[in-house]
Amino acid sequence: MAEPVPPAGATSDADDVQRRARMVDVPMTDADAHEVAGWLEGLLAAARAVDAALALGDR
Amino acid sequence: MSETTAAARVEQALEACARTPAASAYFVHRLDAQARAQALELDTRRTTGDPTGALAGTPVVVKDNLAIAGVVPTAASRARMTEAVACAHACVVGRLVAAGAIPIATTNMNELAYGFTGENAWHGDVPNPRDETRMSGGSSSGSAAAVASGLVALALGTDTNGSVRVPAALCGIWGYRPSPGVVPSEGIVPLAPTLDVAGPLARTARDLMLAASILAGFEHPAGTSGTIPPRVAVARVGDDRMTTNVRAAVDRISRALGAREIVTIPAAGLTAASQIITAVEGARTQRAILKTRPEEIGATVRRRLLAGALVPAAAYDRALELRDRAHREMREHLADFDIVVAPATPCSAPERGAQQVEFDGIAEPTNAALGRYTSPFSLTGCAVVVVPVMDVGPLPVGVQLVAKPGDDALAIRAACAIEDALLGGPRSPE
Numbered sequence: 001m002a003e004p005v006p007p008a009g010a011t012s013d014a015d016d017v018q019r020r021a022r023m024v025d026v027p028m029t030d031a032d033a034h035e036v037a038g039w040l041e042g043l044l045a046a047a048r049a050v051d052a053a054l055a056l057g058d059r
Numbered sequence: 060m061s062e063t064t065a066a067a068r069v070e071q072a073l074e075a076c077a078r079t080p081a082a083s084a085y086f087v088h089r090l091d092a093q094a095r096a097q098a099l100e101l102d103t104r105r106t107t108g109d110p111t112g113a114l115a116g117t118p119v120v121v122k123d124n125l126a127i128a129g130v131v132p133t134a135a136s137r138a139r140m141t142e143a144v145a146c147a148h149a150c151v152v153g154r155l156v157a158a159g160a161i162p163i164a165t166t167n168m169n170e171l172a173y174g175f176t177g178e179n180a181w182h183g184d185v186p187n188p189r190d191e192t193r194m195s196g197g198s199s200s201g202s203a204a205a206v207a208s209g210l211v212a213l214a215l216g217t218d219t220n221g222s223v224r225v226p227a228a229l230c231g232i233w234g235y236r237p238s239p240g241v242v243p244s245e246g247i248v249p250l251a252p253t254l255d256v257a258g259p260l261a262r263t264a265r266d267l268m269l270a271a272s273i274l275a276g277f278e279h280p281a282g283t284s285g286t287i288p289p290r291v292a293v294a295r296v297g298d299d300r301m302t303t304n305v306r307a308a309v310d311r312i313s314r315a316l317g318a319r320e321i322v323t324i325p326a327a328g329l330t331a332a333s334q335i336i337t338a339v340e341g342a343r344t345q346r347a348i349l350k351t352r353p354e355e356i357g358a359t360v361r362r363r364l365l366a367g368a369l370v371p372a373a374a375y376d377r378a379l380e381l382r383d384r385a386h387r388e389m390r391e392h393l394a395d396f397d398i399v400v401a402p403a404t405p406c407s408a409p410e411r412g413a414q415q416v417e418f419d420g421i422a423e424p425t426n427a428a429l430g431r432y433t434s435p436f437s438l439t440g441c442a443v444v445v446v447p448v449m450d451v452g453p454l455p456v457g458v459q460l461v462a463k464p465g466d467d468a469l470a471i472r473a474a475c476a477i478e479d480a481l482l483g484g485p486r487s488p489e
Contacts, residue, residue, distance in 0.1 A: 020369040026342075026349055028365055035358070039366035043338055046331035047374035050381050053328025057384055 013037050065098035065105075065116030065161060072118035072163055075210050081191060082210060084183050085201040086164040087123040087135055094118065094163045101159060112159030113269060120205045120214045123165040124172055124248035125149040125257060134248040135168045137181050138348045138355035149246025151215055151257040151274055158273045160213070166201030170360045172217055172250040173341055174198055175225045175429035180357025184411055189231055189454055193408035196229035196429065198222040199260065203230040206260050213270055214260045219251050220333050221403075221433025223258045227445040228403035228457020229429075233267045233474065234260045234445040236437065238464040242274045251340035254333070254437055264478035267444065268471050277468045285475025288397030291318040294461065296432055297326030301405040302418045305456045308448035312458040313400045315480045316473060322392055322399055326435045329385055330427075332378040333434040338367030339375040382438050386464075389439035393463045398473050402432050403445045403457030432459065442467035444474040 014033040017040060021028050028036065073091055076082045098116060105111050121127055124134035126145035133139040148156060156162070167182045169175070177185040177200030185200035187193040188208035195204045199216025203226030206214045216223040218236040227234025235258045247255050259270035264285070271277055293313045301309075342349065342364050345356070349368060353361055393399060405428055406418055415422045416429075436443050441464055445457040460477075462470040 017369065021365070024368055026346070026365065026368045028353065032353070032358075032362055032365060035362045036365045036369070039363050040369050043335060043366055043370050044374075046334045047370070047377070049331035050328050050335065050374070050377050053331070054377060054381055054384070056327070057381075057388075 063116070065101040066095065068116045069094050069098040069118055069161055069163060072211060076164070079208060079210060081186050081188065081208070082205070084185050085167055085204045085210070086120070087133060087167055087182055087201070088130055088165040090127070090130070090162055090164055093129065094161050097156075097161050101161070112157060113273060114155060114213075115159030117160050117213060118163045118211050119155060119160045120164045120166050120202055120211050121152055121162045122168055122199050122202050122214070122216045124168065124217055125152055125215055126246040127152055127162055127165065130165060132165075132248050134171045135179050135182055136170045136356060138352065139248070145246070147246070149257070150243035152246065154273050155215065155270070163211070164205070166199070166205060166214065168200055168202075169198035169222075170357050171248070171341070171345065172198040172219060172222055172255075173337070173360045173363060175221060175426050177226065180359070186411065187230055187408045190408065192410060193454065194229060194411050194413070196226035196404070196408065199226050202260050203227055203232060203234070206230070206232045206262055209262070212262050212266050215257060216260055217247055217255055217257050218437065219254045220337060220437045221430045223260060224403050224433045224443060224445045224457065224459065225429050227260050227447070229408040229455070231447040231449055231455025232260055232262060233264050233447060234258065234457075235267055235271055235471065236443045237271070237275060238442040238467055239440050241442070241465070241467050249344045251337040252344065253340060254336060264471075264474040268475055271467065271471050275467060277471070285477065285479050286472040287316055287476045288469055288473055290395060290397045291316040292320040292322040292396045292399045293318050294324050294399040294401040295321055296324045296401050296435060297330075300419050300421070301402050302407070304407060304452035305402045305405060307451040308456045308458050309400060309402050311448060311451070311481075312446055312477060315477050316398065316400065318400055320396075322396060324389070324392060324401075324435060328381055329435040329438050330431055332381045332385070333438045335370060335374055335378040336382065338363065339370050342367035385439050389441065390463060393461075397462065397466070397469050399461045401436075401459045401461055403459045404429050404433075405431060407452060407454035407456050436461050440464040442470050444470045446474055446477055
């Protein structure tokens, strides 16, 4: 069964991280959430790069 | 048959470890008692004329995320220290042991194999034996350091996005990432199961070939020359940025192999897809720990894994879609070539603790920079051997020999040919 997933989003501050974390039932401290925001931003940027590469290949 | 007993070789290795101050940073578990017992048993077999194997009595070290019977495979994480001891060897460990190799220690690593820096929150950072102010590279950091410092001739590591190749390059030794399925992966503590493979690190290309033959069942042309395949090209990967010493090393290896053409590998999106797949799969494999006792994973790795848990499922699916497409396209790119030559890392070993590296006037995070030329070939399932180049600067750099998936033997034989051409035969890089 697929795990619940949060909606995709372009920004990921600590509050957004905590909201996403609650949705997937992975608790984290505020200190972690603050740092996770940066890592998540990087992964969301990577997701956009993947989308761009797929779009490029479709042309 | 060697006249030196296995027991003597093991004692020699253990004494060398004791004489090397930095060695304590290379290891997680010392296996002195087990190694001595195994050596005695092997020597007994030898005296009775029983077969002892191609690696008879050879001390080796094993990355701490590979199971050794009777030892807890912790992946150098506090979170796994209370796991049960392994009841059997990982398949790759079993094959080396069956060939007579004797594990003397498990090795330090980036925690849970997540990272390229050789840093670890629980066991300390692994210094680079070539210059202890520099990173060893990771995640198979202790394995690479133990080989580069001469404590052992052979080590086992694992490679998800470059974790054999990056430390091999930074420490100046040979390393091999097998194509998926060529070497069995049973018994690896998983990080990203669709990318994880086990592979050897060695002081010489011939030792690498011997290990590969045992691990993967290749024909082992011992005593024969390496083979330069006829169709060799230089890869231009992504933006092709690298330091001048790395470019000099790539040029030298390309010349040695007679490369005449350039093949462009469009890396756009490949590294990004690797990052997403690794983060999401890593979060899944560690989900129970992240939910119940996250503090038992060091802060940097924990936060990267937590971020992976928050990546939308659709992003992971698209990363897999890009990987499938990249597999097909890489086969097309490599269709006309047996081997392509590419840098292993864009620079030599960064200073320990460096958060960023800078070359060509552009700074980027160290971890991302170190994996930029290895991850595209992991994602596309290629077989890769890293060749150490020692004299293009004060520190070694590594060059990748990349073969199509399944063409592992081509890459290894080409590595032996380079060893013949540049070093005059199987000689350790100094």
